[in-house]
Amino acid sequence: MQETIQSFTDYLQTEKKASKNTEVSYQRDLRKLAVFLKEHGIEKPEQMNATVLNSYLLYLEREHFSPATISRSIAAIHMFCQYACQEGKMVSDPSKALQPPRVERKMPEILSIAEVDLLLRQPKTDTPKGIRDKAMLEMLYATGIRVSELIHLKIQDVNLMMGYITCRDEKERIVPFGGPAKKALEQYLGSARAALMHGRDDDVLFVNCSGGPMSRQGFWKILKSYAKSAGITADITPHTLRHSFATHLLQNGADLKSVQEMMGHADISTTQMYLHLGVNKIRDVYRKAHPRK
Template sequence: MNDLIQKYKVYIENKGLSKNTIEAYIRDLDQYVEFITNRDEDINLADEITINAYIQKLMEEKKSIASINRKMASIRNFYKYLNLYGYTKETPSFVYELPKSKKEIPITLTVDEIDRLLSTPNIECDKGIRDRAMLEIMYATGIKVSELLNLRLLDLNLKMQYIICNGSKKRQRVIPLGSLAIKYMEQYLKVRGNLGYNNENLLFFNNRGKKMTRQGFWKIVKEYAREANINKSINLYTLRHSFAVHLLENGADIKSVQELLGHADLSATERYSYITKKNRLKEVYTKAHPRA
């Protein structure tokens, strides 16, 4: 079975999916195979009963509806692959009903909280300058963490004030840089060579001179958020969410924000409009109501 999963991994890699998406799919399949193995069943003979038993197990483990739906999508696509290439003759029926997952409202920071967070790194040392530059780029462009960590030197053009972001499915977008992001990037480039890099192409790297991981960057953000006394439950997408909301609050049109974020579907961007409207209503209420 491991051989089939490895072949499937190569198959989806050739479809241009992001590394994180591929890892999530394979992780879902590994968990499903473990379930099948523990039931002493053959994956080729799995049927609707098997699928529903697995769903029941996930629900007992308190997995979210969104998580279960994603796992089912991973398993369904894997069976389609097996069927397409003749590894199995039939695809098990996926007849199940789950309540629709609630779309969570993204957590965002206020402009004041952003200022506190981005001002926390100690720019008297090389590491602090690097961290400040990374945070400034994140908030200035709204790119994903994976996109940030994959930036190359040739993707940066300070003279023309933009970066080239290579997103998932080989979609490329050009994103403007603000004056503060340019300021701290210029400072970082002066000390970048002091950080012991092993890869001359990567723009940012960890303290060992190697490509920084998402977990490594998350530790950096989490520590600075603690130092800045930000008590919100932030994650790796918080700066990206804040970027989108602040643009809309200051008059940017939603189509432009969609293009900057690299969303293929406008509905993915529209959730930020909900936050913007909510914030405006709260502001109006605070100003207008005598007991606000």
């Protein structure tokens, strides 16, 4: 089974051009399935059947895996079985009847424009680290990119003169940025980055204090620290700035299609969620402030 999982992972990478995140998560889900199947005497794809797959889903539910995790596992199993059928390792697809659990979409946290402004003013730009942090926060809010895209940016992905970046983490796209982000980037590239690099040679844009690539966890800690110093009580994640970026654009008149392209959403229905976020935020402000609410 492990051999087929590995060849399937190679297929995702070379044929389907799946993102690294998808590749890693599908491989992890399928290896978890393989352990369960082995415990039930199944070690080859052709031995799988609908009964044992349903038993596996029941096992995930008993172990209190979230509906989102179970849904992703089902997606991985579906694609794996389709691949195994194509390769002649299965006669029929036993995963066809698997149904994902209903996932309640939790509305994401967004910050007000005033809260974002307060957050972005927290880094002290008298040290290379503070200059870097300021540039990262400004860039994240100015472009709405994912944190994985932010930390994977290369120097050559930034066009300072024209004011845009090229994101290549998922599907390649061009995203503009404004004056404050440009100013912060110029300051970072002008002096701070070289100081943080300690003589190392690398084309990654944002580096940690040792001169290596910034990690997701490292940036998450940086953001949490500045949110705390700003007195923001909301549970902020890097995605909070992405959500706030989209909501603020739509509140200020941006069209849905343009925001979809900047966010890199494949389906415009994902972007439409931010229209509802804006309405909910306005309603909350009204309820808190209006004397006859």
